[in-house]
Amino acid sequence: MNANTVVLQLNIQLPHTAGALAALHDLVRAATAVPGAALSAEPVVPKPVVPVPVVPVPRKASESPRLVLDPESRRVVLRDEPLDLTRLEFDLLLHLCARPGKVHRRSSLMAQVWGMGEPPGSRTIDVHIRRLRVKLGPDGHHITTVRGVGYRFDGADLVTIGPLLSAG
Structure with missing residues (x-):
């Protein structure tokens, strides 16, 4: 063969x-x-193949981020399209994105975003996280569940928090 x-x-x-x-x-x-x-075969590579490491390309200053949160106007833009979020969804996303890589405990999220302690057995945070992930589409996976602890936002390079720059 x-x-x-x-x-x-x-x-x-x-x-x-x-x-x-x-x-x-x-x-x-x-x-x-x-x-x-x-x-009539496609071009192929003989063995052994030496793997080439894939290095992420840093975003250029001229490239716009995929997700922009403007706390002052309380608006969110995802891939140059406005994203419609409820007040709590916006506050939750802003809280997670402001501290990327940090694990946010459920009790801390309830206190910081909702302004109260979490009632026992409450799934409020889980429901809001699920809705955020759906609205973020392919970027929703950047909100990571840390089992038994809380949630973490892992897309620091995708998000900018600050004023939206209007075109024109």
């Missing part, structure tokens, strides 16, 4: 790998690529 046969079998068994294999081809010198055109 040669390298072309193995890759063709992978494409049949795992149809979603073709794009990844073609992308890896660009990382390898052309001299090491296995010719597959004769078999």
Whole structure:
């Protein structure tokens, strides 16, 4: 069995790998690529493959953040679109985003955002967190549940807290 046969079998068994294999081809010198055109195969990478670390690209100063919270106007913009939040959702998101990476205990969130202690058995915070995650869409996963403790916001590089810059 040669390298072309193995890759063709992978494409049949795992149809979603073709794009990844073609992308890896660009990382390898052309001299090491296995010719597959004769078999009508996509370009492939022979083994062994040396992984290349993926380094996050820092946001340029000219790029706008994905999430902007303006405490003074109490407005939120997500990916250049206004986000409609209730008063408590805004306060909760602002509290989490103002201290990214910090675990916020449920009792602390009730005291700081709601201004009261949490009644025993209350799911109030969980419901509001769930609604926030839904409204944030693909970015909702940045609100992380810390089991048995509370919640943490892990998207510090995605958010800006400050005045909204109006276009024009």
